[in-house]
Amino acid sequence: MRVRTESILPYSLLAPTLIFITLLIVVPIFQAFLLAFQTADGEFTLTQFEKMIADTSFADALKFTFLLLIFIVPAQVVLALVMALLIHTRFKGHTFFLYIYALPLAISDLAAGIVWLAIFTERGFLNSGLFQLGLLERPFLFLSYQNLPALFSTLIIAESWRATAIVMVILLAGLQVIPRDYFEAADVFGANTLKRTLFVVLPLLRPSLQNALIIRTIFAFQTFAVVLALAGRVIPVLTGEAYNWYALNRNANIAAAYSTLVLIFTVIATVVYFRLLRTSTAEAGFD
């Protein structure tokens, strides 16, 4: 019967994906909750969370995860905004620069960590350069536990270098949706570049900005390999602790407790951003 196949078609096309995602995403999440909140006998418990909180690294992991978030996300957004606005002026050769700026999209956080390791390590390129310029007499230990601010800064630099590309591409895609009339109208009214950026472009770009913020915030909670590559276990982060508890300590329950915490933060951040997004899209007149 043709009538029936027509109405069922979209569902049957989507079914494989829905089943797959249910089995490999939805079910595991519930299992993770069970791991985190259940005893071996299947009773509800908070012991795993108590153990997690009592863990010596927990407070630091929490602190550093949020510190990273607070520094990385704004740094990426500002840098990406400069890149996107620059490209959007469509100067001669702008596509060439766009492709260069977008290259780090391809780079994993592990690889990014290693790249900056080569630069910040004791006999790395940064120390070599500063020495050859006569600014340093002997290598500065950027990656030492004795110099936490410096070590922490290297993380911010490495992550900004890597993930700015994603934010830039999102913002540029957003910029392209804004009708060019807006830019020209601003010109006619004599707005200079800075004023135009602040009062015309940014408000119109708010939906894209907030999308970029959501994506980057979610992934900032998952920062892990870049930290491991540059700081080892000196700077613990939440996802890194989940990894350690599972891969090194073979304790799936506490690993699950850590991941659940990351999930909770992710959900909170998303809800908060969605709230902000909803009010602002109405203001900006975008759908």
Add this chain to the structure above:
Amino acid sequence: MPSSRFILNRIFLYAVAIALAVWTLAPLYLIALAAFSTKEAVFQWPKLFLPTAFSTETMAFFVGSTGVLDSVKNSIIVALVTVVASLILGAPGGYALARFRFRGKDAIQLGFLISKMFPTAILSVPLAIAFLQMDLYDTLWGVALMHTAMALPFVIIVTAGIFVGVPRDLEEAAQTLGCNRLQAFWRVVMPLTIPGLAAAAIFTFVLSWNEVFAATILTLRNRTLPAQVLSGLSGSPLYYRYAGGFFMILPAVVFIFAIRKYLLNMWGNIVR
């Protein structure tokens, strides 16, 4: 004659553009320099910024290390399986979202967006336990399954964007000219979407090729390249890490450059 203010403006613009390009490219140059030198050069002080000590020694050491070649092979297999599986599973769904109006469509779309947001960490631990019971632990199939699940929401949203780009009229015209739905898809929609789908495939490949956390948690001996490098991070010499880092970056950068024209569209779609 352009005014001097205009010229100053241009000079400033290009200066910023070039500075940002240097910021992006210099680290890539330096890791290449570090990856292609002698073992001694890695510890040389001070380091030189020109490829004076060019050598394939560290690269050869890395490639020759136990498990590295296998892990490269594993990474390629996992990524290919992921690409094929996620496109075969996801593209029809993307087509459904692009072409049909049906009950629950908004909810399903929102579901895909949300499932993109779940941290890899929370999925990997229970899956590792489940895979242990199903004999999928430490197999490439297990990793590929996980990567496919991670890539599917992305693939479905991106392919929906690609299919929306083909006017419905074209398919209907083909239908009036003697095609059934499937023939209309193969003869008209496919040829028009091949470039976009190829770009999505390459992007999926890079996602899988780069994925660290799940690959490390789900394997023990059958490591993918990132898992191999990560698990040996603290115990391996610097030159091994440099070579490993470069080795991971190179194909990904080449691929991304190959699909550069599609990046804006893909990310434009994914956040909408």
Add this chain to the structure above:
Amino acid sequence: MAGIQFQSIRKIFGKTLAANDVSLEIKDGEFMVLLGPSGCGKTTLLRCLAGLERVDGGRVLIGARDVTELAPRDRKIAMVFQSYAVFPHLTVFDNIAFGLQMQSRPRDEIKRRVEDGARLLELSDYLARYPAQLSGGQRQRVAVARAIVMQAAVLLMDEPLSNLDALLRLQMRAELKRLHQEIKATTIYVTHDQVEALSLGDRIAVMQNGRIVQCDAPMNIYDYPANKFVGGFIGTPPMNFLPGVVRVNEGKPIAAVGESHIAPSVALASALIEKNGQPILLGIRPENLALASAQHANTIRARVLVVEPLGSHKLLTVQVGAEISKVSVAPDQRVAPNDDVWLHFDPEKIRWMDAATGDAIHPG
């Protein structure tokens, strides 16, 4: 052969009835135009015939065959889309050959038929090109050629000219008419352009809100619109409607419009007697109004507001009581704004309508 029957077609989109119990019979070889404003259901009806839309009720017959449940490809139709829907990845040749290739025709037959079709539409020089290398008008020809080489008994066209510029549209309109005379396929042509409909159709079905309100030969539709909607939709400028009241004096009905009286044609008189005291509308086309220097029978006082010389005629905007009307007069007629004039109504050309329903009053 390949006549078409719509039998009580119903099609619902969400809560709107796009086709509300539509029945229509089209003769073999006829050129039928479905005309109406956007959203009237004309395209839906066409798509139901093509099989691109599933009907919610009723049957569709092509020839003697019930095709209601058939897929588009099994209906032996060919269609020209509003957007042309020319395949961008195929050359002009392959576009035109597409349907024939789907039928697995022999290669030399395909080549011959494609070349014939291309010649008919003056595309012979462009067969190797891709659509992106063609102008809009040429792409439109490819779409038409692609449909006619199928030699289907039924040819469907969905606003095929609406994306062309005015001059090209005029040219293609004549060409489509010539084509139809040549190939004689039963043609259903959807348009919102009443001039196209008048010029092309053997018959026109005027649609409104999912129903066919009138189906007749073009000049009948023009001269005898079934209701106010049809009269107002067809003609540039549209029909004028003047409100009046029926009065019967000594057994003879007249319409009182202001202080003037207009008499009906003899045929209509008996039907109007029953409407004594009821409000009516007098529908009259601008060219059926004439200027008179003094009051005669069937004249009404009016004041000229605007005079537009349009070359072949002058178009006047006049005020009649509280109503605004358009009058078309000869180009040499001497008339100026603010002139007070008498409008003469040709009684044979007046369409009397019930003011409440808008429907034309027919001889009793």
